Amino acid sequence: MEKTIRTQFVKEFLEAVLTLESVDECMDFFEDVCTVKEVQSIAQRFAVAKLLKDGKTYAEVANETGASTATISRVNRSLNYGNASYDKVFARLEEKNKA
Known part of the structure; x- marks a missing residue:
């Protein structure tokens, strides 16, 4: 398998994620797809980014x-030199929480 995230398998997986309509659906899907540790690791990185x-x-x-x-x-390297995706998500969450 390639060392890049930008593969057809990943694209199809992310397209599937985008079809989920609620946090509960996401919880169910990721519970089926990932181990508890994998989800916790991703969530931990998100928390780290937010705190930084x-x-x-x-x-x-x-x-x-x-x-x-x-x-x-x-995570700090991603915040400073990545694709600005954390900033995009944080801004969208902030807007959503204002509404």
Whole structure:
């Protein structure tokens, strides 16, 4: 399998995710598709990103999430040099929460 995320399998999977209509549907789907640990790891990275965006230090983030400094560093690199997807999602969530 390729080392890139941009494969046909991944595209089809993400298209399937986009058909889900509620948090409950997402929970059910990811419970079927992933292990508990896999979902927790993804959610932990999202929490790390949110805390870093809020200006928390690595130590504070590690304490609050239990994430390793390697994970925190990887997420921080994505925040600073990635595709700006975290920023896009955070902005959309903020708009949704205002409504």
